Amino acid sequence: MIRRLTAILISGSGSNMVALVRDMADTAHPSVPCLVLSNRPDAGGLARARELGIPTACIDHRAFPDDRAAFEAALMEALEESGADLVCLAGFMRVLTQGFTAAWSGRMLNIHPSILPLFPGLDTHARALAAGMAVHGATVHEVTADLDAGPILGQAVIPVLDGDTPASLAARLLPLEHRLYPAVLRRFAVDNRTPLALFP
Numbered sequence: 001m002i003r004r005l006t007a008i009l010i011s012g013s014g015s016n017m018v019a020l021v022r023d024m025a026d027t028a029h030p031s032v033p034c035l036v037l038s039n040r041p042d043a044g045g046l047a048r049a050r051e052l053g054i055p056t057a058c059i060d061h062r063a064f065p066d067d068r069a070a071f072e073a074a075l076m077e078a079l080e081e082s083g084a085d086l087v088c089l090a091g092f093m094r095v096l097t098q099g100f101t102a103a104w105s106g107r108m109l110n111i112h113p114s115i116l117p118l119f120p121g122l123d124t125h126a127r128a129l130a131a132g133m134a135v136h137g138a139t140v141h142e143v144t145a146d147l148d149a150g151p152i153l154g155q156a157v158i159p160v161l162d163g164d165t166p167a168s169l170a171a172r173l174l175p176l177e178h179r180l181y182p183a184v185l186r187r188f189a190v191d192n193r194t195p196l197a198l199f200p
């Protein structure tokens with residue numbers, strides 16, 4: 001079996017990246033990690049990736065003020081050098097332009113902490129609570145030019161409980177994200193795009 005080289009883009013703690021990398025430790029997995037790339041030098045996930053033995057790189061977006069094209073060109077170069085065939089965004093907090101998403105069309109995934117198409121963008125947990133939702137969740141989707149709007153590949157759902165706060169919702173959702181994203185990647189890497197439903 002030829003395993004597909006997969007790069008993971010992060011901006012923060014990288015807990016979803018760790019879940020993906022740990023799952024890919026299985027030699028029967030159709031993907032293998034080739035690079036963990038951060039846009040923030042202080043991202044905690046960089047050290048975690050190094051501990052896991054994965055090559056890392058940092059392309060600091062602040063080195064490209066007002067020049068998104070140059071930032072994305074640097075990202076592209078690092079990805080190409082790594083040999084990546086698939087890209088997983090995992091808490092990567094930069095919006096990507098249409099040129100970049102088109103270059104990775106059908107080969108780039110994202111995890112978003114809401115039941116899309118509800119609550120694209122930021123502050124999803126607070127917005128789900130403010131809307132009076134009885135359930136909340138996370139979505140893995142293909143990345144297209146439209147933010148948080150590509151084809152849905154899998155969703156995990158949790159109940160909203162009395163007294164929940166944005167922090168408590170996020171904490172209860174994250175372990176499910178860590179199951180959802182690896183499960184979807186395993187399927188996507190063999191071209192299975194049937195949406196997966198995951199419950200606690």
Ligand code: GRF
Nearest residue numbers: 012013014015016091111113
């Ligand atoms: C997760 O909630 C993910 O859904 C969102 O950003 C967060 C990243 O957390 N896109 P981590 O860096 O994977 O721990």
